[in-house]
Amino acid sequence: MAEMADAKGELEQECTETVDGQPEQKKKRLDESTDSNNHIKITDLNQFCLEKIFAHLSLEDLLDVSDSNKYLKLATRMPFVWNYAGKSVRIDQQEIRHYSTDKGIIMFEPYTDIQKHTGDEDIVIVDLKKGFQMVRCFGGLITELNLRFFSFYKKNSSENYKRLVSYIDEFCAESLKKVSLDEGWRIEYLEKPFLNVEDLTIHALINFKEKCLSSLFPKLNRLHLNRFFEDKLSVLSEYFPNLQDLKLRCHSVLVFDNLATIFQLNPNIRSLEIGTCNFNNFNSFSERYLQSIESLYIHSFEVQEYDNSIHFSNVKKFKIRYLLCNINAPSLTKIPFSFSELKEFEIDCFHTFPGFFINFINENPMIEKLTFTRYGLLKNVLVTEDLVAVLPFLKEIFFDNAIQNTRNVLPTLLPYLESLRRFTFRTRDTDEEIRAGCGDKWRFYRHEEYNRIVTLEPNEANV
Numbered sequence: 041m042a043e044m045a046d047a048k049g050e051l052e053q054e055c056t057e058t059v060d061g062q063p064e065q066k067k068k069r070l071d072e073s074t075d076s077n078n079h080i081k082i083t084d085l086n087q088f089c090l091e092k093i094f095a096h097l098s099l100e101d102l103l104d105v106s107d108s109n110k111y112l113k114l115a116t117r118m119p120f121v122w123n124y125a126g127k128s129v130r131i132d133q134q135e136i137r138h139y140s141t142d143k144g145i146i147m148f149e150p151y152t153d154i155q156k157h158t159g160d161e162d163i164v165i166v167d168l169k170k171g172f173q174m175v176r177c178f179g180g181l182i183t184e185l186n187l188r189f190f191s192f193y194k195k196n197s198s199e200n201y202k203r204l205v206s207y208i209d210e211f212c213a214e215s216l217k218k219v220s221l222d223e224g225w226r227i228e229y230l231e232k233p234f235l236n237v238e239d240l241t242i243h244a245l246i247n248f249k250e251k252c253l254s255s256l257f258p259k260l261n262r263l264h265l266n267r268f269f270e271d272k273l274s275v276l277s278e279y280f281p282n283l284q285d286l287k288l289r290c291h292s293v294l295v296f297d298n299l300a301t302i303f304q305l306n307p308n309i310r311s312l313e314i315g316t317c318n319f320n321n322f323n324s325f326s327e328r329y330l331q332s333i334e335s336l337y338i339h340s341f342e343v344q345e346y347d348n349s350i351h352f353s354n355v356k357k358f359k360i361r362y363l364l365c366n367i368n369a370p371s372l373t374k375i376p377f378s379f380s381e382l383k384e385f386e387i388d389c390f391h392t393f394p395g396f397f398i399n400f401i402n403e404n405p406m407i408e409k410l411t412f413t414r415y416g417l418l419k420n421v422l423v424t425e426d427l428v429a430v431l432p433f434l435k436e437i438f439f440d441n442a443i444q445n446t447r448n449v450l451p452t453l454l455p456y457l458e459s460l461r462r463f464t465f466r467t468r469d470t471d472e473e474i475r476a477g478c479g480d481k482w483r484f485y486r487h488e489e490y491n492r493i494v495t496l497e498p499n500e501a502n503v
Contacts, residue, residue: 082112083109083111083112087114087115090112090115091115091118091119094115094116094119095118095119095122095123097119099123099124099145099147099163100143100144100145100170102116102119102120103170103173103174103177103178104173106120106173106177106178107173107176107177113177116177117178117181120178120181121181124162124163124178125181126183126184127162127163127184128162128163128184128185128186128218129162129163129164129165129174129182129184129185129186130163130164130165130185130186130187130188131165131171131174131175131185131186131187131188131204132164132165132166132188143166144165144166144167144169144170145163145164145165145166145167145170146163146164146165146166147162147163168200171204172203172204172207175204175207175208175211175212176207176211179207179208179210179211179212179215180211180212180214180215181215182212182215182216183215183216183217183218184216184217184218184219185208185212185216185218185219185220186219186220186222187204187208187219187220187221187222188220188222202229205229205230208230209230209231209232210232212234213232213233213234213235214235214236215236216234216236216237217236217237217238217239218237218238218239218240219234219237219239219240219241219257220240220241220242220243221240221241221242221243222243230256233255233256233257233258234256234257235258235259236259237257237259237260238259238260238261238262238282239261239262240253240257240260240262240263240264241263241264241265241266242264242265242266243266243267252278253276253278253280254278254279254280258281259282260280260282260283261282261283261284261285262283262284262285262286262287263276263280263283263285263286263287264287264313265287265288265289266287266289267289276298276302277298277301277302277305278305279305279306280306281308282308283306283308283309284308284309284310284311285309285310285311285335286302286306286309286311286312286313287312287313287314287337288312288313288314288315289313289314289315289339296321296322296324296325299325299329300325300328300329303329303330304329307332309332309333310332310333310334310335311333311334311335311336312330312333312335312336312337313336313337313338313339314337314338314339315338315339315340315341319342319346319376322350323348323350326350326352327350330352331352331353331354332354333352333354333355334354334355334356334357335355335356335357335358336352336355336357336358336359337358337359337360337361337386338359338360338361339360339361339388340361340362341360341361341362342362345373345374346374346376348376349374349376349377349378350376350377350378351377351378351379351380352377352378352379352380353379353380353381354380354381355379355381355382356381356382356383356384357382357383357384357385357386358377358379358382358384358385358386359385359386359387359388359411360375360377360386360387360388361387361388361389362375362387362388362389373395373396374396374399374400375396375397375400378403379404381406382404382406382407383406383407383408383409384407384408384409384410384411385400385401385404385407385409385410385411386410386411386412386413386438386440387411387412387413387417388413388414389414389417390414391417397417397421398421398425398430401430401431402430405430405431405432405433406433407431407433407434408433408434408435408436409434409435409436409437409438410431410434410436410437410438411437411438411439411440412437412438412439412440412441413439413440413441414441415439415441415443418437418439418453419452419453422453422456422457423456427456427459428459434459434460435460435461435462436460436461436462436463436464437457437460437462437463437464438464438465439463439464439465439466440466441465441466442465442466442467442468442492443465443466443467443469444467444468444469445469445473446467446469446473446474446476446477446478447469447473447476447477448477449477450474450477450478450496451477451479454478454479454481454482454496457496458481458498460498461497461498462495462496462497463495463496464493464494464495464496465493465494466492466493466494467492467494468492471484474494478496480499481498481499482496482497482498482499483496483497483498483499484496484497485497
């Protein structure tokens with residue numbers, strides 16, 4: 041008992057000894073607590089706090105954080121979804137020549153002041169490391185991916201190519217809905233099917249070997265083959281259960297025997313884009329296989345004198361891009377197509393007022409929407425023709441090009457558009473400049489999916 045009392049007395053004495061006026065044991069605990077507070081790790085924060093913090097990071101910083109730690113990777117997913125979900129991504133190994141920047145990731149409007157041109161993706165990655173990170177960290181969240189200009193001539197490029205292909209197979213096979221493959225890409229190296237891809241573009245078609253498109257892309261709805269030779273059309277001689285939109289561009293005249301096989305196997309195709317078209321061969325082919333087509337686009341077509349026309353019973357949307365050969369005798373030229381139910385017509389031509397255009401719209405009074413790509417043609421048609429009399433059902437005109445200085449341009453156009461419900465165009469002008477140009481008779485709104493597209497509608501309060 042005496043020993044226990046002595047031990048108790050020593051313990052009380054030890055606890056009452058002070059350092060700087062505080063008990064030594066209590067001081068030790070305070071020091072440990074302070075030291076612990078000074079060493080809080082970022083992983084000690086919960087996911088909600090981390091998501092709020094990471095939402096303010098740039099995409100490059102977000103990739104670095106996501107690639108550093110599994111716990112942090114989970115916290116970067118929602119910030120990526122908030123800021124970049126639905127954005128199209130291009131991975132491009134070569135240097136982008138169109139933009140003056142040294143950034144590894146090019147972010148377009150509204151993220152930076154770099155001008156975005158028609159057809160550009162929202163995000164362009166030119167740094168190979170960032171490309172790997174993007175696929176590895178957020179591949180499961182990317183829905184649109186464009187793989188371009190992957191060179192085999194650089195050191196280690198073949199190894200990098202295989203590595204990137206394996207990443208795409210592993211991380212993107214289920215999330216992608218739209219894919220574009222450019223020169224140098226070897227489709228035969230893809231192992232897993234892309235179960236949700238609906239839109240596929242292939243540039244410079246190459247040998248598929250044992251692979252077939254229908255097995256790699258079983259849900260394909262839209263297929264665009266660009267810059268390929270006619271002998272490669274045989275790769276499409278298979279059944280695509282969901283294919284409705286087919287675009288074909290080649291360097292020479294299309295082989296219509298191959299096209300006939302494609303349409304025999306895929307009678308569900310409703311939209312067709314073709315080019316470099318021989319009219320005589322196209323005539324017999326269209327009468328037999330294209331009468332179910334609802335949308336037709338013919339580019340690089342020669343508008344000249346023809347003895348007959350091709351009639352389409354079901355085409356509702358027609359677009360033509362032509363090369364006029366006989367510019368000295370425009371009255372002898374015509375668009376050699378007729379329609380029963382045409383609702384939308386788009387023309388892309390190099391002449392401001394071809395007579396055959398007026399003849400064409402006179403022959404199709406049911407048109408409800410016109411699309412122009414040349415300002416001269418738009419202006420001349422509006423000024424010289426009474427569109428209400430020629431096209432009594434016309435509701436909308438879409439100018440698929442940029443209008444600059446809307447403050448001065450719109451007042452010259454709008455008096456001729458008062459019978460329309462909508463006038464849509466592209467512009468980089470501010471809302472104030474557009475409002476100054478359209479006045480009180482029109483109201484306007486910008487399209488969310490592409491902020492530079494503006495639609496004007498009559499202001500009913502002032503009509």
